Structures are given as structure tokens and as C-alpha cells.
Amino acid sequence: MSTRKTTPDAAVEQVDTSYLESLVGYNARRATLVIVDAFLRNMAVYGLRPVDFSVLSLIAHNPGITSRQLCTTLNIQPPNLVGMISQLQRRDLITRRPHPNDGRAMGLHLTPEGRKMMKQAEVTASELEEASTARLSPAERRTLMQLLKKIYI
Numbered sequence: 001m002s003t004r005k006t007t008p009d010a011a012v013e014q015v016d017t018s019y020l021e022s023l024v025g026y027n028a029r030r031a032t033l034v035i036v037d038a039f040l041r042n043m044a045v046y047g048l049r050p051v052d053f054s055v056l057s058l059i060a061h062n063p064g065i066t067s068r069q070l071c072t073t074l075n076i077q078p079p080n081l082v083g084m085i086s087q088l089q090r091r092d093l094i095t096r097r098p099h100p101n102d103g104r105a106m107g108l109h110l111t112p113e114g115r116k117m118m119k120q121a122e123v124t125a126s127e128l129e130e131a132s133t134a135r136l137s138p139a140e141r142r143t144l145m146q147l148l149k150k151i152y153i
Contacts, residue, residue, distance in 0.1 A: 024151070028148075034132060035129075035132045036050060038128050038131070038132060039053075039125070039128055042124050042127075042128055043121065043124065043125075046121045046124075047091070048121060051074070051076070051084070052084065052088070053121060053125065054074055055070055055074065055081075055084060055085075055088070056088065056093065056094070056110070056114065056118050056121070057118065057122065058070060058073060058074070059094055059108045059109065059110055060110050060114075060115065060118045060122075063107070063109050063110070064099065064100070064108070065108055066099060066102075066105045066106065066108070067081055067082075067085060067105075067106070067108065070108070085108070088114075092111050092113050093110065093111060093113060093114035093117060094108055094109065094110055094111060094114055095108075095109050095110075095111050096108060
């Protein structure tokens with residue numbers, strides 16, 4: 001709480017954000033806004049939102065992953081994933097195949113078109129990350145990643 005005295009009619013000449021800047025959530029949100037804005041602009045060419053990209057990346061790096069595994073890993077509610085999977089199938093980016101160990105489950109795989117697009121999209125994402133963190137040294141970037149993971153893992 002600020003001890004600075006102001007009159008009701010005083011004009012704010014410089015905004016004091018010191019309290020907000022002391023909050024992890026505020027700083028994380030501000031950084032997220034910068035990164036997500038750049039992501040949305042650059043991923044529009046692929047027609048991908050951040051969650052679509054995450055789902056496709058997990059499928060690319062884990063061929064045969066199940067919807068249940070995607071939901072658990074990304075903290076997505078199953079009803080929200082169903083429509084997304086259907087849309088990605090309609091775009092011919094993924095296909096479902098019977099799971100080799102669980103007759104009730106379907107494994108998700110990228111189609112050739114999906115593999116091609118994700119190869120390009122992941123290059124774009126890496127370039128965006130590099131640009132967004134350009135003011136950090138490689139060691140600072142690694143430290144930031146480790147610290148952020150401590151919050152959500």
C-alpha cells in the first residue's frame with residue numbers, strides 16, 4: 001500500500017506500477033501477452049491457435065498418443081478436445097488409428113500434410129521464441145524456463 005498522499009484532483013503524471021510489478025502473475029501475464037500476440041500473427045498462415053499447435057506438436061513427437069493423454073498433458077477438458085480433433089481431421093492434418101494395446105482407444109497420428117505443416121510451424125515457433133527472448137542471454141533463458149516449470153509442474 002502506498003503512503004504517498006494525493007489530493008482527489010491530483011493528475012497522475014507517471015503511473016506507479018511497482019506493486020503490480022512485484023507480482024509473478026502480473027509479470028507472467030505481460031510476457032505471455034507479448035509472446036502470444038506474436039504467435040497469433042505468425043501462426044495465422046498455418047491456421048493454428050496456441051492450443052492447436054500444442055496438440056499437433058505432441059502428436060508429432062508422440063505418434064499414437066491418445067486423446068486421454070493429450071487432455072492430461074495439456075490440462076484440456078475432454079469435450080473441448082473432441083471438436084479440436086475433429087477439426088484437425090477435417091483439415092487432413094491428423095488421422096486416428098486403433099491403439100495397439102487398448103482396443104477401446106484410438107492413437108492419433110499426423111498425416112503427411114500434417115507432418116509437413118508442423119515441421120514448418122515448429123521452425124516458426126522457434127524463431128518466435130528466439131525473437132521474444134532476444135534480450136535474455138542463453139543462460140537467462142534456460143533459468144527462466146526452469147523457474148516457470150517450477151510453478152506449473
